[in-house]
Structure formats: C-alpha cells, structure tokens
Amino acid sequence: MENQPQSQSVPPTPSQPGEAAKAAAPAEAVVKVESVSRIYQVGALEVAALREISLEAPKGVLAAFKGRSGSGKTTLLNMIGGLDRPTHGDIYLFGRSMAKMSGRQLTDLRRHHIGFVFQSFAIIPSFSALENVELMLRIAGVWKDRRERAMRSMEIVGLGPWAHHRPWELSGGQQQRVAIARALSTRPDLVIADEPTGELDSTNGRQIMALFRYIVEKEGVTVIMATHDPMIEEYAHIVFELSDGQIKDIRRRGV
Numbered sequence: 001m002e003n004q005p006q007s008q009s010v011p012p013t014p015s016q017p018g019e020a021a022k023a024a025a026p027a028e029a030v031v032k033v034e035s036v037s038r039i040y041q042v043g044a045l046e047v048a049a050l051r052e053i054s055l056e057a058p059k060g061v062l063a064a065f066k067g068r069s070g071s072g073k074t075t076l077l078n079m080i081g082g083l084d085r086p087t088h089g090d091i092y093l094f095g096r097s098m099a100k101m102s103g104r105q106l107t108d109l110r111r112h113h114i115g116f117v118f119q120s121f122a123i124i125p126s127f128s129a130l131e132n133v134e135l136m137l138r139i140a141g142v143w144k145d146r147r148e149r150a151m152r153s154m155e156i157v158g159l160g161p162w163a164h165h166r167p168w169e170l171s172g173g174q175q176q177r178v179a180i181a182r183a184l185s186t187r188p189d190l191v192i193a194d195e196p197t198g199e200l201d202s203t204n205g206r207q208i209m210a211l212f213r214y215i216v217e218k219e220g221v222t223v224i225m226a227t228h229d230p231m232i233e234e235y236a237h238i239v240f241e242l243s244d245g246q247i248k249d250i251r252r253r254g255v
C-alpha cells in the first residue's frame with residue numbers, strides 16, 4: 001500500500017482529484033437531499049437550522065459541508081445519517097427514501113451501511129485499539145472473522161503495529177485513526193464524519209484528511225464530512241458551502 005499516509009509524515013496533496021473516483025464508479029448518487037428543512041422548536045421560537053436544502057453526492061467521492069459554526073453542518077449530517085428526521089423534504093440514501101423508512105429500518109441502515117466518525121474520537125479507554133474496532137463488529141452482529149476484519153481496518157488506517165496498544169498510549173491523531181478504523185470495520189458504503197480534525201493540530205489534521213481521501217480512492221467508500229478546516233479544499237472532490245442553513249456555493253474538483 002504505497003500510497004498509504006504514514007502516521008509520522010505529512011502526505012502529499014492529492015495529484016488529480018476525482019480521477020480514481022471517476023474510474024471506479026459512475027456518478028450514481030449515494031446521497032440525494034431534496035428540499036430539506038429542519039426547524040427546531042425552542043420554547044416559543046422556531047429556529048430554522050436548514051432551509052430548503054437540495055444536493056447530491058455521487059458514489060466514491062469525498063464531499064464536505066463547510067461553513068461557520070451554526071450554519072447547519074451537524075444538523076444536515078444527522079439527517080443523512082438517519083439520526084434525526086427533516087421537518088420538510090426527504091433524503092434518498094442509496095436510492096431509498098428515508099422518509100418512508102421506519103425507525104427500525106433506519107437503525108439497520110445505520111448499522112450495516114454507514115460508519116460514523118466524530119470530533120471526540122469516542123473510543124473506550126479500557127479496550128485496546130483493536131478491541132475498540134472489534135466492538136463495533138460485535139454491535140453489528142458480525143461473528144465470523146471478527147478479529148481479522150478488525151485487524152484489516154487497523155491496517156487500512158496505518159495502525160497495524162499499534163493494534164494492541166491502549167488509547168492512552170496513542171496520540172490524538174492515532175486515536176482518530178482508531179475511530180476511522182472502527183467506522184470502516186463494518187465495510188460501510190458511506191462514512192459520515194463530523195469535524196473529524198476539530199481536536200487535532202494542523203499536521204495531524206492534514207494526515208486525517210489525507211487518510212479519508214485514501215479510503216475513498218482505495219476502498220471505494222463515499223465520505224461526507226462536516227468541517228470548517230480550510231485544508232478540506234485540497235482534499236475534497238465536492239465542497240458544499242453552508243451559510244445560515246442554506247447552500248451558498250458548491251465547488252467541485254474533478255467530479
């Protein structure tokens with residue numbers, strides 16, 4: 001895996017954005033957001049966190065929601081990940097209407113097709129890195145080859161030699177890699193990442209961005225990330241710029 005980002009060096013900026021994704025798959029929409037609004041009721045006030053948002057993310061891309069704090073990035077990710085439902089509009093995931101799915105169906109979809117990565121890593125301190133990844137497979141009801149699958153995910157993120165270390169023996173960047181390995185372990189079609197570099201310095205942040213890009217190109221996974229890190233412009237195939245619950249700009253590189 002010669003292109004794999006190493007944990008100790010800053011990987012190069014990707015050469016030709018979009019080429020691998022284009023070669024790997026046709027532009028089939030993994031996520032299609034149709035006129036989605038999310039209105040929160042706060043006492044007597046209505047807060048419109050999302051206002052009539054429509055967008056598409058094709059298969060095999062790294063897509064990013066960028067925007068200031070409060071622009072609606074997390075709210076939109078939560079809708080796409082089936083953690084919350086729109087007040088109006090619908091989202092089609094892998095061509096299926098989420099509005100038509102029951103809570104149980106959404107849970108199944110999350111468990112088997114979506115991997116989540118959060119700013120805070122959320123790994124269990126008393127488990128080794130590998131055990132943290134295995135736990136996700138256990139939750140997903142995977143019994144067969146669990147250890148091997150977990151180990152493969154650790155290798156994808158460049159942490160094979162660290163598999164048996166405890167989280168406190170790992171740097172912040174390495175802990176976030178464990179969280180990414182965990183998200184990948186169920187072989188999801190889509191990875192949703194909310195501010196995955198938010199707690200990292202710029203060197204580690206860049207390595208994590210490069211790792212996401214690597215996963216998209218080598219594993220064929222689609223990644224949707226929320227971030228306000230300007231570095232994302234170098235790594236994402238599509239950047240959706242959000243402002244005040246609306247899309248203000250879309251920048252595409254190679255898709």
Ligand SMILES: Nc1ncnc2c1ncn2[C@@H]1O[C@H](COP(=O)(O)OP(=O)(O)OP(=O)(O)O)[C@@H](O)[C@H]1O
Pocket residue numbers: 040041042047048049067068069070071072073074075076226228
């Ligand atoms: N549960 C909630 N109840 C009420 N208002 C909410 C709730 N969640 C979010 N909001 C509001 O919706 C808007 C969008 O919030 P959101 O968390 O999606 O922004 P964000 O872009 O992710 O911000 P950040 O960069 O700080 O994470 C904000 O005005 C926020 O106050």
Ligand SMILES: [Mg+2]
Pocket residue numbers: 073074075194226
């Ligand atoms: Mg947020």
